[in-house]
């Protein structure tokens with residue numbers, strides 16, 4: 768069993784990812800604007816402006832699922848840029864591989 772972090776697990780896409788992980792017996796936590804809204808899922812604030820606290824929230828996490836395609840705010844990131852930035856903040860750089868959607872789907876079924 769691994770610990771997975773799903774951003775916005777109370778949102779539309781995130782809730783399905785969270786449900787599948789929980790049904791598969793995995794542990795999950797979420798980053799959210801509503802950390803008080805917690806049931807089966809441990810919830811932490813995004814804390815993008817407090818990297819130490821963000822790092823603490825994500826301690827022990829094996830996989831991060833980011834449900835936001837483009838974050839809108841003072842800075843705008845591409846999806847790849849956002850994933851790279853989170854890796855930089857938490858000090859965990861990972862290889863990011865772009866694949867066609869169909870191949871990504873098949874790969875996710877095989878590695879499930």
Ligand SMILES: NC(=O)c1ccc[n+]([C@@H]2O[C@H](COP(=O)([O-])OP(=O)(O)OC[C@H]3O[C@@H](n4cnc5c(N)ncnc54)[C@H](OP(=O)(O)O)[C@@H]3O)[C@@H](O)[C@H]2O)c1
Pocket residue numbers: 774775776777778779780781798799800801813833834835836837838
């Ligand atoms: N649903 C669709 O049909 C659809 C279609 C095309 C594209 N998209 C895109 O797919 C993404 C997810 O869509 P959705 O329908 O699941 O949206 P959603 O229901 O609005 O959920 C988005 C979630 O993202 C979380 N969030 C807020 N700020 C964030 C940040 N800076 N970084 C990471 N997560 C953040 C929110 O968490 P809290 O609410 O817990 O604070 C929210 O639960 C969006 O970028 C959307 O534009 C969706």
